[in-house]
Amino acid sequence: xxxxxxxxxxxxxxxxxxxxxxxxxxxxxxxxxxxxxxxxxxxxxxxxxxxxxxxxxxxxxxxxxxxxxxxxxxxxxxxxxxxxxxxxxxxxxxxxxxxxxxxxxxxxxxxxxxxxxxxxxxxxxxxxxxxxxxxxxxxxxxxxxxxxxxxxxxxxxxxxxxxxxxxxxxxxxxxxxxxxxxxxxxxxxxxxxxxxxxxxxxxxxxxxxxxxxxxxxxxxxxxxxxxxxxxxxxxxxxxxxxxxxxxxxxxxxxxxxxxxxxxxxxxxxxxxxxxxxxxxxxxxxxxxxxxxxxxxxx
Numbered sequence: 001x002x003x004x005x006x007x008x009x010x011x012x013x014x015x016x017x018x019x020x021x022x023x024x025x026x027x028x029x030x031x032x033x034x035x036x037x038x039x040x041x042x043x044x045x046x047x048x049x050x051x052x053x054x055x056x057x058x059x060x061x062x063x064x065x066x067x068x069x070x071x072x073x074x075x076x077x078x079x080x081x082x083x084x085x086x087x088x089x090x091x092x093x094x095x096x097x098x099x100x101x102x103x104x105x106x107x108x109x110x111x112x113x114x115x116x117x118x119x120x121x122x123x124x125x126x127x128x129x130x131x132x133x134x135x136x137x138x139x140x141x142x143x144x145x146x147x148x149x150x151x152x153x154x155x156x157x158x159x160x161x162x163x164x165x166x167x168x169x170x171x172x173x174x175x176x177x178x179x180x181x182x183x184x185x186x187x188x189x190x191x192x193x194x195x196x197x198x199x200x201x202x203x204x205x206x207x208x209x210x211x212x213x214x215x216x217x218x219x220x221x222x223x224x225x226x227x228x229x230x231x232x233x234x235x236x237x238x239x240x241x242x243x244x245x246x247x248x249x250x251x252x253x254x255x256x257x258x259x260x261x262x263x264x265x266x267x268x269x270x271x272x273x274x275x276x277x278x279x280x281x282x283x284x285x286x287x288x289x290x291x292x293x294x295x296x297x298x
Contacts, residue, residue, distance in 0.1 A: 011163070015048075015200060015201050016204040016205065017200070018034050018050050019196075021053045022054055022067075023060065024064060027255040028257070030071070031270075032237070032240055032278060032294075034072065034075065035274070039287075047080045049079065050082030051200070052065060053095065053193065055187055065090075069084075070257075071257045074261055075267060105187075109180065114224060116150055117138075117149060118134070118149075119140060129174060133176075148188075149180050151178055153175065153220065158170070160215060161231065162234055171220050193214075194218040194229055197229065198227045204233050205233070205234050207236050240274070260273070268284075279297045
């Protein structure tokens with residue numbers, strides 16, 4: 001699952017992206033991902049796009065969007081494309097402005113008969129490691145109220161390009177018949193993310209290893225849609241964990257960059273907290289130094 005950090009030979013990429021979801025205040029784990037993205041962009045000549053993934057309309061909040069800008073500026077992490085502030089984001093960069101692209105992709109899936117409607121609730125699916133196929137043959141109308149759209153997946157081997165070559169794995173069970181349109185009518189993350197990456201020409205993607213299954217699903221979806229996404233390179237980094245050994249949550253206030261700023265910590269102090277959690281014992285003075293130290297750890 002892990003990609004080798006060191007590249008066998010210098011490589012050049014066109015564009016990478018920082019793509020947070022505005023569903024809570026960003027934590028040290030998010031900052032780690034941003035730092036790795038910025039470092040790899042520097043090494044490979046890639047431009048960095050700031051893309052805020054806000055299709056979860058029930059949870060997206062201007063306070064959390066503003067926190068994205070505050071966090072990047074506090075850590076001094078650069079980006080070359082995308083919104084510079086909340087006003088620009090709301091005026092032209094929200095995913096709302098790309099709904100026509102997502103809906104066009106959904107319509108292609110609909111016309112080709114590759115999706116089905118599902119009215120299962122979360123409680124009905126709780127406890128299932130994979131979607132059990134409950135609604136696949138029910139022929140529920142796609143325009144029925146309160147239904148999600150699921151892609152009809154088949155067993156498949158998927159090649160993921162990393163910084164040193166390719167890793168081939170099967171589409172995981174948890175991505176069986178994955179959702180491409182949510183019950184609220186908005187595109188699901190797997191679809192909007194791959195459509196955006198293709199639209200913006202992203203060819204280098206940094207993610208936590210918890211999104212490995214999503215990478216496989218998105219490559220599968222891009223194949224179904226005939227999109228030129230298979231050449232994008234991925235780096236999946238290890239996660240920073242909480243004191244209890246679990247994945248960090250955006251609701252965990254003490255690990256948020258906002259909380260640390262409000263406690264009066266400096267940028268250097270926060271970077272060294274991230275460094276320590278990532279297993280770096282040396283003192284660092286900026287994110288570039290931290291990136292260089294991280295390469296030996298991740």
